[in-house]
Amino acid sequence: xxxxxxxxxxxxxxxxxxxxxxxxxxxxxxxxxxxxxxxxxxxxxxxxxxxxxxxxxxxxxxxxxxxxxxxxxxxxxxxxxxxxxxx
Amino acid sequence: xxxxxxxxxxxxxxxxxxxxxxxxxxxxxxxxxxxxxxxxxxxxxxxxxxxxxxxxxxxxxxxxxxxxxxxxxxxxxxxxxxxxxxx
Numbered sequence: 001x002x003x004x005x006x007x008x009x010x011x012x013x014x015x016x017x018x019x020x021x022x023x024x025x026x027x028x029x030x031x032x033x034x035x036x037x038x039x040x041x042x043x044x045x046x047x048x049x050x051x052x053x054x055x056x057x058x059x060x061x062x063x064x065x066x067x068x069x070x071x072x073x074x075x076x077x078x079x080x081x082x083x084x085x086x087x
Numbered sequence: 088x089x090x091x092x093x094x095x096x097x098x099x100x101x102x103x104x105x106x107x108x109x110x111x112x113x114x115x116x117x118x119x120x121x122x123x124x125x126x127x128x129x130x131x132x133x134x135x136x137x138x139x140x141x142x143x144x145x146x147x148x149x150x151x152x153x154x155x156x157x158x159x160x161x162x163x164x165x166x167x168x169x170x171x172x173x174x
């Protein structure tokens with residue numbers, strides 16, 4: 001499956017969230033991670049990241065496309081995708 | 088089609104970009120817009136927003152799912168989706 005995860009997390013927790021998501025997916029820009037992932041790995045990822053956030057303040061959106069062929073991805077402009085600026 | 092647009096735009100231009108995207112799609116959180124849109128409207132939206140950004144500095148990611156049934160969307164935590172904080 002292909003998954004896009006976007007997050008809006010308090011800055012106190014954002015570093016931890018990014019670090020965890022990075023274990024499973026690829027950072028694209030700002031608060032967006034994406035990538036192909038197995039169902040098992042995705043459930044593990046969700047569980048881990050949901051245990052970090054405060055659901056009363058923070059939010060995570062999951063966009064799940066079972067078959068990656070059903071997704072078309074296009075970039076306009078400058079590609080970042082270099083997480084080193086954060087870590 | 089269903090479209091997710093994420094952006095990383097210099098703060099000088101970000102207000103204009105949000106305003107334009109809001110004409111076509113729904114804001115979910117941070118730098119993410121999404122929604123069902125016709126191909127014609129999507130092309131119009133792209134053209135408009137690409138004329139605002141500086142492709143050397145800014146970036147726009149388009150995730151396009153032709154058939155919205157191929158996308159599953161889930162939220163964990165607190166739903167925002169209220170653009171008024173920006174305008």
